[in-house]
Amino acid sequence: MARATGAGDRCLVLWFPGWPVTAWALSEGEDAARPVAVVSANRIVACSPEAAAEGVATGQRRREAQSRCPTLLVLPADEARDSREFGQVVECVERLAPGVQVVRPGVCALRARGLSGYVGSEAEAAEVLLEAVVVALGPTSGRVGVADGLFTALQAAYAANPVGIVPAGGSAGFLAALPVSRLGDESLSTLLPRLGVHTLGDFAALDAAAVRDRFGQQGLRLHTQACGQDPSLVQPRVPPPELTRQLDFEPPLTLVDQVAFTSRAMVEEFIGGLTAAGLACTELRVELTGELDELVARTWLTPGVFEPAAVIDRIRWQLQAAAGGQLNSGIVSLRLEPVAVDALVNHVPGLFGSGTDERVHHVLSRVQGMLGHDGVLTPRIGGGRWLAERQVMVPWGDRPVLGTPAERPWPGRVPDPLPAAVFAEPRPVQLQAQDGEAVRLDDRGQLCGQPSVLRVGEERLEVAGWAGPWPIDERAWDPARHRSAGRFQVVDDAGTAWLLVLQAGRWWAEARYD
Amino acid sequence: MTPAELPRTELLARLRAQVAVKESRIRQAPFPVHPELAALLPDRGLRPGSAYSLTGAGALLLALLAEPSREGHWCGVVGMPDFGAEAAAHAGVALDRLALVPDPAEQWLAATAALLEALPIVAVRPTGRVSEGDAAKLMSRLRDREAVLLVDGPWPRAEAQLSVSNLRWSGVGVGCGYLSSREVTVTVSSRRGPLRRSARLVLPTPTGHLAAAAAVEPISSLRAVG
Numbered sequence: 001m002a003r004a005t006g007a008g009d010r011c012l013v014l015w016f017p018g019w020p021v022t023a024w025a026l027s028e029g030e031d032a033a034r035p036v037a038v039v040s041a042n043r044i045v046a047c048s049p050e051a052a053a054e055g056v057a058t059g060q061r062r063r064e065a066q067s068r069c070p071t072l073l074v075l076p077a078d079e080a081r082d083s084r085e086f087g088q089v090v091e092c093v094e095r096l097a098p099g100v101q102v103v104r105p106g107v108c109a110l111r112a113r114g115l116s117g118y119v120g121s122e123a124e125a126a127e128v129l130l131e132a133v134v135v136a137l138g139p140t141s142g143r144v145g146v147a148d149g150l151f152t153a154l155q156a157a158y159a160a161n162p163v164g165i166v167p168a169g170g171s172a173g174f175l176a177a178l179p180v181s182r183l184g185d186e187s188l189s190t191l192l193p194r195l196g197v198h199t200l201g202d203f204a205a206l207d208a209a210a211v212r213d214r215f216g217q218q219g220l221r222l223h224t225q226a227c228g229q230d231p232s233l234v235q236p237r238v239p240p241p242e243l244t245r246q247l248d249f250e251p252p253l254t255l256v257d258q259v260a261f262t263s264r265a266m267v268e269e270f271i272g273g274l275t276a277a278g279l280a281c282t283e284l285r286v287e288l289t290g291e292l293d294e295l296v297a298r299t300w301l302t303p304g305v306f307e308p309a310a311v312i313d314r315i316r317w318q319l320q321a322a323a324g325g326q327l328n329s330g331i332v333s334l335r336l337e338p339v340a341v342d343a344l345v346n347h348v349p350g351l352f353g354s355g356t357d358e359r360v361h362h363v364l365s366r367v368q369g370m371l372g373h374d375g376v377l378t379p380r381i382g383g384g385r386w387l388a389e390r391q392v393m394v395p396w397g398d399r400p401v402l403g404t405p406a407e408r409p410w411p412g413r414v415p416d417p418l419p420a421a422v423f424a425e426p427r428p429v430q431l432q433a434q435d436g437e438a439v440r441l442d443d444r445g446q447l448c449g450q451p452s453v454l455r456v457g458e459e460r461l462e463v464a465g466w467a468g469p470w471p472i473d474e475r476a477w478d479p480a481r482h483r484s485a486g487r488f489q490v491v492d493d494a495g496t497a498w499l500l501v502l503q504a505g506r507w508w509a510e511a512r513y514d
Numbered sequence: 515m516t517p518a519e520l521p522r523t524e525l526l527a528r529l530r531a532q533v534a535v536k537e538s539r540i541r542q543a544p545f546p547v548h549p550e551l552a553a554l555l556p557d558r559g560l561r562p563g564s565a566y567s568l569t570g571a572g573a574l575l576l577a578l579l580a581e582p583s584r585e586g587h588w589c590g591v592v593g594m595p596d597f598g599a600e601a602a603a604h605a606g607v608a609l610d611r612l613a614l615v616p617d618p619a620e621q622w623l624a625a626t627a628a629l630l631e632a633l634p635i636v637a638v639r640p641t642g643r644v645s646e647g648d649a650a651k652l653m654s655r656l657r658d659r660e661a662v663l664l665v666d667g668p669w670p671r672a673e674a675q676l677s678v679s680n681l682r683w684s685g686v687g688v689g690c691g692y693l694s695s696r697e698v699t700v701t702v703s704s705r706r707g708p709l710r711r712s713a714r715l716v717l718p719t720p721t722g723h724l725a726a727a728a729a730v731e732p733i734s735s736l737r738a739v740g
Contacts, residue, residue: 359631359632360588360613360632360633362632363628363629363631363632363633364613364629364632366628367615367625367628367629370621370624370625370628371615371618371621371625375615375617375618375625376613376614376615377613377614377615377616378609378610378612378613378614379597379599379602379609379612379614380609381599381600381603381609387598387600390600391598391599391600393599393614393616396613415692416604416718416720416721416722417601417604417693417694417695417696417718417719417720417721417722418598418600418601418604418722419598419601420571420572420573420575420576420597420598420601420602420718421572421596421597421598422596422597422598422599422600422601423596424595424596424616447689450688450689465683465686465687465688465691466686466688466689467686467687467689467690467691467692467693489686489692489693491683491686491693494681495680495681495682495683495696496681497683497686497693497696511596511598512572512596513572513573513683513693513696514570514571514572514573
């Protein structure tokens with residue numbers, strides 16, 4: 001891999017000072033032209049030029065930085081965000097010149113020869129790259145260094161404003177004046193000054209054999225770098241395969257079946273692309289765009305793996321659910337994006353038949369294909385005081401989202417034994433006294449009238465026993481969800497018990513003890 | 515002593531035992547049910563490949579689902595939009611092995627047939643009348659998959675009919691108390707045996723389970739005296 005860099009192997013480094021701040025501004029859509037600093041382990045790792053002008057510098061303690069600049073906005077470091085946002089820069093550079101190496105978020109390198117040969121000179125190549133990034137993304141802080149070897153080019157970028165070019169063969173001379181701390185080796189940068197070696201030029205002047213004897217292989221490598229003979233080459237990354245697929249319909253399609261049929265080939269290609277990359281999709285985002293620019297997007301989950309037929313089902317369900325409401329025009333485009341993928345090896349069916357859960361998933365998915373996504377549900381118990389509110393029905397395959405925890409006390413909820421029939425929507429009923437008057441509560445919460453007849457629809461039931469009211473007054477602080485009611489248990493003459501609710505003068509059946 | 519010399523009753527018993535052993539090799543063991551219900555059912559359990567008709571499902575259905583679910587079997591419930599999941603959980607049904615198809619409308623037969631492919635216990639409340647042909651189709655699927663179908667309502671070829679009668683709630687008076695438990699008479703009439711068997715059970719108990727009714731009747735109500 002490593003070989004001596006010839007004069008032809010020029011290296012171009014693109015560096016964005018304070019990248020974590022730029023990445024934050026890009027991801028949040030914020031303006032970085034204000035004092036901002038990113039802090040990791042209580043030390044400043046990056047700051048905006050405005051913060052630097054106030055005296056904030058990398059390596060400072062957070063409190064010291066804040067004392068110098070009281071308006072400083074301090075952010076926690078997030079390497080994932082830095083890498084994610086830098087991916088866009090790399091893509092932008094790759095559009096102009098292939099073979100980009102990401103040195104770290106904020107720094108990327110490429111061979112200068114191709115691009116500079118194309119646009120005329122190295123300086124112009126650097127200008128073209130910087131301009132492309134500014135046009136595509138906006139950050140104007142980029143610096144470019146061009147030199148022999150990665151190390152020298154990086155040093156040139158640090159010194160550049162905005163383009164620094166070290167001519168071929170001039171590396172040693174350029175590096176000679178730089179301090180030894182630029183080598184980036186902690187022990188060497190403290191030890192060498194104590195030995196009287198302050199600059200890279202001094203270090204390069206030492207005998208290579210003596211450096212190896214004293215500092216070992218690592219020292220020898222750094223010595224080679226200081227001499228301007230960096231042996232490391234640009235190692236271009238392999239761009240990740242494009243897994244997202246988009247299909248445009250021309251003319252726009254108006255029927256669900258048309259969309260499902262037309263997208264079949266694209267869906268198979270989408271799943272095929274994932275399979276070729278050794279991936280299995282477990283979470284899928286489907287985006288449909290209408291003619292009037294409506295965007296209907298939804299993320300679908302599956303306990304297994306998305307097969308082409310399952311994806312087409314999801315597209316169909318999403319269209320059916322959105323038709324008429326969110327979507328009032330023909331479909332012009334469909335986009336499929338794998339949100340979560342897993343290694344395919346984890347999902348290959350076993351040699352000796354599949355397990356019970358596999359078959360259950362297969363069958364439940366088939367019923368879902370027949371009845372729609374909400375056709376098959378698995379119940380979970382959540383929190384709340386009302387029976388229907390406590391049983392959370394999760395469509396098969398979805399991740400259960402319980403808004404409220406079940407294990408809290410929930411004063412006022414129904415204790416055991418629980419009714420076996422819980423009405424999803426409370427049924428209107430009437431509870432009447434002997435004289436036919438509706439039973440009601442007075443202002444003091446006392447019952448007016450003795451319950452004797454329960455009317456459920458057309459049915460007339462004699463009340464054999466009753467108990468209540470148990471008042472529930474919940475969420476008084478939230479006018480939208482405030483609910484104040486009284487619960488009753490009523491047993492009719494046939495021996496069936498009912499759970500009734502009296503709310504705002506009206507009677508409802510919440511559940512029945514079957 | 516050769517078999518011919520044996521007394522007739524002993525010979526019969528031996529033959530029965532042999533047949534039972536052979537049958538048990540071919541057929542899967544019945545799905546377990548609560549001991550109180552097992553005493554009433556023909557095979558002391560839910561026989562694979564057969565349908566049971568329930569009248570007055572609710573707590574009885576939950577009690578039937580509880581034991582197989584506890585053993586690790588999957589259960590499916592079709593056409594019951596008012597299924598009380600929390601009561602099921604308290605009765606002992608594992609909710610993570612329970613699939614509900616609350617509103618299949620006209621497709622209840624197709625949905626039930628599909629579920630029987632993989633789920634060993636499926637409860638269904640048919641919408642509308644069940645025709646002989648539909649039942650026959652489902653029964654052949656049932657026998658093929660060795661699953662059990664629990665039908666809320668009448669069913670043409672049910673292995674047994676379970677019905678709940680003489681409901682009596684305790685714990686609630688007139689304007690006082692709280693529902694605590696219910697005594698019911700569960701009656702089982704089987705296709706194979708002419709005798710109806712019935713038992714007085716507590717369904718549900720104050721904790722939502724099933725138990726035998728106490729031999730001594732509890733004092734139904736207390737009155738203030740003096």
